[in-house]
Amino acid sequence: MYGMDAETTETIGLCISRQDGDVASRLTQRNDKTGDTEEATIALQGIVCKINLPPFEARTSRPDDLKRLAHVRQSITLTGLGSKHFEQTVENSHRAYSMFSRYTPNARLIPTPEFLASNRFFTPAKQCAGLETVNVNAELNPRGTLAKVDWSKYLHTEDNSVDYYILTDGDGEKRYTPTAPIIFQIGDIVEIMVSMMCIPSKGNFTVKLILRSVTLLDGNLTTVHQNHKTQRRQGP
Secondary structure, eight states, X not given: OOXXXXXXXXXXXXXXXXXXXXXXXXXXEEOTTTOOEEEOOEEEEEEEEEEEOSOOOOSSSSHHHHHHHHTOEEEEEEEOTTOHHXXXXXXXXXXXXXXXXXXXXXXXXXXXXXXXXXXXXXXXXXXXXXXXXXXXXXXXXXXXXXXXXXXXXXXXXXXXXXXXXXXXXXXXXXXXXXOOGGGOOTTOEEEEEEEEEXXXXXXXXXXXXXXXXXEEEEOHHHHHHHHHHHHHHHOO
């Protein structure tokens, strides 16, 4: 969460906050206990139709590939395949988009297509003031590929961190069990937690969904599909 001493506009319990001198604004909420303004997170459920999660690999050791690795993004795109619940979520998100328009009076606000949520894996070191660095564990970097990135220029911070879970139901109690990002596949039913940020983009302003966590709700369809593929390879 982010504590922000910013001018806010309250709407339906949420508000838009922007720090002094910052061109980006965020969807926030006030903590009733502390009185601080914190980053608001929103839960979205859907079916994975595109995905790019760790571990990441560099194709070669050429400078262009290492530069790409330094700018890689953890991303996931959800679809509802006609689900009424998903369509309602899309409609609700449009209200949040309109809240950001208060900060873009002279620019056209461009909503993000579909439900694409992403988060860069590294932040340029010069933008890391006030952010804590976070260790990259073996599940995110099993082959040590990310060590090729110049860590004096790019850091993995708390703002880049994405949590991954599996929802389990044991003894009638639901639990969020930490897992590795490699388990998620296209076709899985997931819940993502995102924050919302409005940033300048080529003369306009774009509202982006910043990925904070991914939880696997149901992976049965993809498991069955993978089993069928395995059986077909093995033959009769």
